Amino acid sequence: MKHILLAFLFAAPAFAQSAPVTLPGEEEVDAYEVSNANAGAKPFESTTMLEAFHGREGISRIVDDLVEQVQKDPRTIEVFRASDFVRLRRTLKEQFCYILNGGCSYTGRDMVKVHEDHGVVASEFNALVELLQDAMDREGVSFGAQNKFLAKLAPMKREVVVR
Amino acid sequence: MLVRLCVAPIVLACAALPAVAQEIETGGKLRLTRGISTIEGQGGGGLTPWALITGDETDRGIGATAHVTAVELPDYSFLSYGVGVGLFDRVELSYTHQEFDTQDVGAALGLGQGFTFGQDVFAAKVRVAGDAVYDQDKWLPQIALGANWKSNDQGAVVNAIGGSDDEGWETYASATKVLLDKSLLLNGTLRWTNANQTGLLGYGGNLNDDHELMAEASIGWLLSRNLLIGGEYRMKPDNLAIAQEDDWLDLYAAWSVTRHITITGAYADLGSIATFDNQRGVYFSLQAGF
Ligand code: HEM
Numbered sequence: 001m002k003h004i005l006l007a008f009l010f011a012a013p014a015f016a017q018s019a020p021v022t023l024p025g026e027e028e029v030d031a032y033e034v035s036n037a038n039a040g041a042k043p044f045e046s047t048t049m050l051e052a053f054h055g056r057e058g059i060s061r062i063v064d065d066l067v068e069q070v071q072k073d074p075r076t077i078e079v080f081r082a083s084d085f086v087r088l089r090r091t092l093k094e095q096f097c098y099i100l101n102g103g104c105s106y107t108g109r110d111m112v113k114v115h116e117d118h119g120v121v122a123s124e125f126n127a128l129v130e131l132l133q134d135a136m137d138r139e140g141v142s143f144g145a146q147n148k149f150l151a152k153l154a155p156m157k158r159e160v161v162v163r
Numbered sequence: 164m165l166v167r168l169c170v171a172p173i174v175l176a177c178a179a180l181p182a183v184a185q186e187i188e189t190g191g192k193l194r195l196t197r198g199i200s201t202i203e204g205q206g207g208g209g210l211t212p213w214a215l216i217t218g219d220e221t222d223r224g225i226g227a228t229a230h231v232t233a234v235e236l237p238d239y240s241f242l243s244y245g246v247g248v249g250l251f252d253r254v255e256l257s258y259t260h261q262e263f264d265t266q267d268v269g270a271a272l273g274l275g276q277g278f279t280f281g282q283d284v285f286a287a288k289v290r291v292a293g294d295a296v297y298d299q300d301k302w303l304p305q306i307a308l309g310a311n312w313k314s315n316d317q318g319a320v321v322n323a324i325g326g327s328d329d330e331g332w333e334t335y336a337s338a339t340k341v342l343l344d345k346s347l348l349l350n351g352t353l354r355w356t357n358a359n360q361t362g363l364l365g366y367g368g369n370l371n372d373d374h375e376l377m378a379e380a381s382i383g384w385l386l387s388r389n390l391l392i393g394g395e396y397r398m399k400p401d402n403l404a405i406a407q408e409d410d411w412l413d414l415y416a417a418w419s420v421t422r423h424i425t426i427t428g429a430y431a432d433l434g435s436i437a438t439f440d441n442q443r444g445v446y447f448s449l450q451a452g453f
Contacts, residue, residue: 121223123188123224143385154296155299155300163223
């Protein structure tokens with residue numbers, strides 16, 4: 001009995017994870033269920049891809065570059081005008097790291113929920129793909145590895161593009 | 164008509180219509196995903212159409228391409244030029260004019276030096292299922308159905324060499340899949356046709372008049388965002404008693420020089436044409452589009 005109670009107590013935080021995950025410096029967001037499934041893709045199984053992306057440091061540089069570029073590119077500037085870039089950088093790094101099997105958990109929201117109010121169109125999706133390709137080029141990720149990663153992201157177009 | 168349709172239950176939809184009409188976009192496709200233009204004008208490879216829709220537009224806009232293609236063979240030279248329009252990445256309409264110059268062969272066959280067959284190709288294609296680029300989690304390829312109406316301007320000669328008609332039509336189905344994790348593009352096309360040398364020698368003939376099913380295939384390997392290399396194969400009918408007709412194949416490299424310009428070079432083996440064998444030569448195509 002005692003054990004069961006203890007187990008329940010320890011398990012409790014897991015049930016209570018519908019509380020939003022926000023870190024200092026980030027804006028508040030509505031409550032959501034935290035789960036790696038929110039990342040929208042299954043991770044790679046080996047570490048080949050992580051190496052191709054130069055580990056977590058490489059991923060971090062790519063995301064920083066991407067988030068900088070979406071604020072400059074005329075095709076994406078409008079969509080990201082009111083974004084919380086501190087949170088976006090963190091969650092994107094988590095998501096990429098999770099998918100690339102870098103040993104991270106994704107604590108952000110799912111792709112439908114986070115994009116549904118932004119009215120993203122197909123041409124904007126493609127613009128972001130190109131900016132990501134530019135960032136991966138600058139990091140020196142091989143074209144083949146880039147495409148393997150993009151193959152994981154491509155189906156998310158159905159969730160991100162809403163009109 | 165629109166106004167009359169705007170009764171109470173759909174008044175909202177009607178109110179939205181003008182807004183939609185104003186928002187027609189141009190551009191937005193990823194490089195090379197509009198394909199190049201075939202010798203017959205469809206979005207595709209060089210010899211065979213793909214299920215991709217020409218033009219750079221997405222589902223929210225319109226796009227267009229124009230192309231010039233030349234093929235230099237040992238005994239012939241071929242030129243085609245035309246325009247294609249893509250509507251909402253769904254429908255493709257194209258017109259292409261072709262000129263097939265018989266050079267010395269024309270003299271040898273008694274047609275006259277540099278005798279030239281001309282052909283107009285009016286084509287339409289509709290994308291019916293799938294998404295070649297984004298559906299990376301599904302096996303289903305992008306599938307399109309197409310139809311071509313072709314008219315040859317040398318009806319008398321077509322008849323003289325045993326061809327049945329100087330006008331013809333074809334239908335086809337194409338399936339295209341990008342295997343992004345392997346940087347590969349695959350296409351298969353089934354064409355229902357009776358065209359002789361794609362119609363440059365007319366349609367139907369003294370050996371066979373009926374439409375037959377012909378298989379075509381392309382493969383492409385993406386070396387970079389802007390460079391695709393690969394090969395194509397196109398089965399062809401053999402309807403004329405006077406001359407055996409061979410299947411076609413090529414090896415190509417397509418380079419998206421800028422967002423608007425794609426240059427394609429190929430080595431093409433077009434087999435025997437009007438009794439002149441081993442027509443192997445170079446193919447060069449310039450496509451401009453938005
Ligand atoms: C496969 C492609 C994409 C992925 C993987 C992705 C991923 C993400 C992630 C992880 C977040 C933050 C989640 C959170 O805050 O909990 C996010 C937010 C967002 N994304 Fe995307 N995204 C993609 C495509 C796009 C595109 C194409 C656009 C528009 C051009 C876009 C616009 C936004 C915006 C505006 C936000 C909200 C930022 C904020 O309000 O703080 N996303 N995305």
